Structures are given as C-alpha cells and as structure tokens.
Amino acid sequence: MALPKVVGITLTTLTIPCFTAPIPTPSPSESLTRRGYTVDPTPDDHYSGDGVYAWPGQGKDQDGKNKNPIYYCWVTAEAADKYSDILEDAIKKWEAALYPNSALRIELYPDTHGNPHVVCKDLPQPVDALCLTDGGEEGSSVSTTGYNWIDQGQSYRHYVYMVGYGGKSHDEAVLDLAHELGHVMGLGHEHQRDDRDDNIIFECRYLSGVDEAYKAIKDSNDPAFADLGDDEEAKLDRTCDSWDLADKYFKNAKPFVLGRNVGYPFGQFKQNGNFDYNSIMIYSTWDNSVDVPDDKDNLDTAEILRYDQNGNPVRIFQGGNEDPALAGPTTGDVAAVVGLYPK
Ligand SMILES: [Zn+2]
Numbered sequence: 243m244a245l246p247k248v249v250g251i252t253l254t255t256l257t258i259p260c261f262t263a264p265i266p267t268p269s270p271s272e273s274l275t276r277r278g279y280t281v282d283p284t285p286d287d288h289y290s291g292d293g294v295y296a297w298p299g300q301g302k303d304q305d306g307k308n309k310n311p312i313y314y315c316w317v318t319a320e321a322a323d324k325y326s327d328i329l330e331d332a333i334k335k336w337e338a339a340l341y342p343n344s345a346l347r348i349e350l351y352p353d354t355h356g357n358p359h360v361v362c363k364d365l366p367q368p369v370d371a372l373c374l375t376d377g378g379e380e381g382s383s384v385s386t387t388g389y390n391w392i393d394q395g396q397s398y399r400h401y402v403y404m405v406g407y408g409g410k411s412h413d414e415a416v417l418d419l420a421h422e423l424g425h426v427m428g429l430g431h432e433h434q435r436d437d438r439d440d441n442i443i444f445e446c447r448y449l450s451g452v453d454e455a456y457k458a459i460k461d462s463n464d465p466a467f468a469d470l471g472d473d474e475e476a477k478l479d480r481t482c483d484s485w486d487l488a489d490k491y492f493k494n495a496k497p498f499v500l501g502r503n504v505g506y507p508f509g510q511f512k513q514n515g516n517f518d519y520n521s522i523m524i525y526s527t528w529d530n531s532v533d534v535p536d537d538k539d540n541l542d543t544a545e546i547l548r549y550d551q552n553g554n555p556v557r558i559f560q561g562g563n564e565d566p567a568l569a570g571p572t573t574g575d576v577a578a579v580v581g582l583y584p585k
Pocket of ligand 1: 421422425431
C-alpha cells in the first residue's frame with residue numbers, strides 16, 4: 243500500500259501497436275458499465291505484437307465458455323508455504339470479477355499438476371506464467387501490469403513481489419496483494435488517471451522523501467528547470483508532473499505522475515467512466531505521507547484527500563474502507579476487469 247509501488251513494466255521499448263482493437267462488450271453483465279483505467283483487451287488470440295494488453299485468451303473451456311487464465315507459479319516453495327493463504331483470500335476479493343462472471347481465472351500453472359512446490363524454474367522455460375515471490379521486508383510490493391508481449395521469450399516477465407508482509411496483518415497483506423492482482427489483470431492506479439486533479443487533491447510536497455527531493459532539485463543544474471530561477475516549489479511541481487524528472491529527483495512521486503505524462507505503456511491505457519475514489523487501485527491517505535499526524539482527521543498535510551458533498555476534506559481509503567478486511571474492489575473495479583475479459 244505504500245511507496246514505491248511502481249508498476250514494474252519494461253519502459254525501454256516505445257513501440258506503438260499498429261492497429262486498434264474493438265472494445266468487447268461485457269454483455270453478460272449488463273449492469274456493469276465499463277469503467278476504469280486499464281490496458282487494452284488482447285486484440286486477438288493470434289496477436290504476437292509489441293504491447294501490454296490483457297492476458298491473452300486461451301480459447302474455450304469444456305463448457306464452451308471463453309477462457310482467459312492467468313496461470314501463476316511460485317518462485318520458491320517457501321513463498322508458496324508463506325503466502326498461499328494470502329493469495330487465496332486476495333483472489334476471493336476479486337471473486338465478482340472472475341469466472342463465471344467473466345472469462346478470467348487465476349489458477350496454478352497446469353504443469354504443476356496442482357502442486358505449488360513445483361516452482362517456476364521447474365516449469366518449461368521460458369515460463370509463460372505470473373511468477374509470485376517473497377520480496378522481503380524493505381519497500382513495497384511491485385508487480386507487472388497486464389500481459390507483456392514485448393518480453394516474450396524471457397522467463398519471469400510477469401511477476402508480483404510481495405514486500406513487507408512480515409509487518410502486516412493477514413487482512414492488510416490480502417488487501418495489498420489484491421491491489422497487485424489488479425495491476426496483473428491490467429488495471430492502472432486510479433490516482434494516475436488524467437482526470438485525477440478534477441476529483442481528488444494530490445499534494446506532492448507532503449509525500450515522504452520530499453526534503454531529499456528539494457535538496458536534489460536545488461543542487462541540480464538541470465536545464466529542465468532553467469526557466470524557474472530559484473522557485474523551488476515550481477521546480478518540485480514540475481518534477482511531480484514528469485516521469486523523467488521524478489525518476490531523477492523524487493522517486494516516491496513516480497506512482498503519482500499522471501498517465502499522460504508517463505508515456506509508454508500508461509499512455510496506451512484507456513480511461514473509461516467516472517473516477518472512483520474508493521477503488522482498490524487508489525492509494526490511501528497517509529500511506530505515503532512525510533508526516534503522519536496522531537490526529538488522522540487533521541488533513542492539513544495529507545498527500546492525497548478528497549472533498550465530500552458538503553465540501554469538507556476527508557480521507558481516502560484504498561478499497562473504500564479503513565478496515566482492510568472490509569476494503570476491496572468496488573463495483574467499478576469489477577466492471578473494469580469484466581470489460582477486459584468478457585465471458
Ligand atoms: Zn499499485
């Protein structure tokens with residue numbers, strides 16, 4: 243839930259797909275209007291192109307239904323033992339978005355024959371699976387978004403590193419992993435939608451690490467700041483609006499850079515429907531703050547907040563609830579996934 247939850251996508255290949263795919267209609271779930279900030283659906287079963295899309299379809303199951311599996315494997319048997327229960331509960335949080343409500347299933351890689359101790363390196367290489375592993379305690383969880391066609395031929399090109407779970411309760415870890423699974427299925431951060439600033443308040447200067455960022459910016463002779471003189475606030479603002487500058491001077495700001503300023507692959511993401519401040523794909527107030535007050539209702543230095551219908555500032559909770567056991571994907575989040583994997 244905390245920084246730096248950078249979506250770990252290869253950013254070196256800047257190829258644009260040469261055609262656009264029709265958006266499938268999630269007809270089986272008429273009430274779910276397509277929403278969210280997502281990758282494109284996979285153009286077709288035979289596509290072997292150059293982008294990041296939803297997980298490719300695998301044809302039909304024995305009942306003739308569309309089948310889009312995300313097959314996973316564990317990188318180590320120890321990780322499987324530690325985290326299988328958390329994974330199971332994280333998948334449960336997404337139940338409404340999965341088969342039979344959509345074509346998407348999240349299943350152990352078939353060649354493991356149901357044994358999670360058959361780890362990724364034991365599978366046919368390069369393994370075409372989501373590789374799950376223990377990322378230790380330093381930092382925050384990291385995952386890939388969608389199905390990365392670019393790195394086909396490389397093992398471990400789809401992954402989740404579960405980080406910091408030693409310090410989390412079961413419910414907190416489950417919510418964290420459910421957020422990461424949102425990325426894996428193809429969802430971007432709600433707070434990186436281009437309409438973010440029309441819906442919530444983001445104050446980059448209250449992010450953790452800002453003092454070091456001010457210093458790095460002040461010490462630099464970067465031509466990107468040449469027109470700003472000694473205006474440190476303006477330089478920070480520019481840094482927080484730019485993927486490249488944030489990468490150089492303020493890494494904690496990177497997961498907040500608007501999609502239109504990130505470039506590939508966020509530039510390809512499709513934004514549908516209304517902003518959802520209860521989304522499981524948004525960060526909670528105080529998760530990434532430089533200074534968390536004892537009084538959590540004091541939002542004077544909150545890095546991310548919203549205004550309620552009476553115009554009062556209020557906290558944002560990832561998944562819509564302060565209690566991680568009650569937080570989870572919203573109807574809108576479910577619509578985003580069903581829109582990518584119609585049954
Ligand atoms: Zn994230």
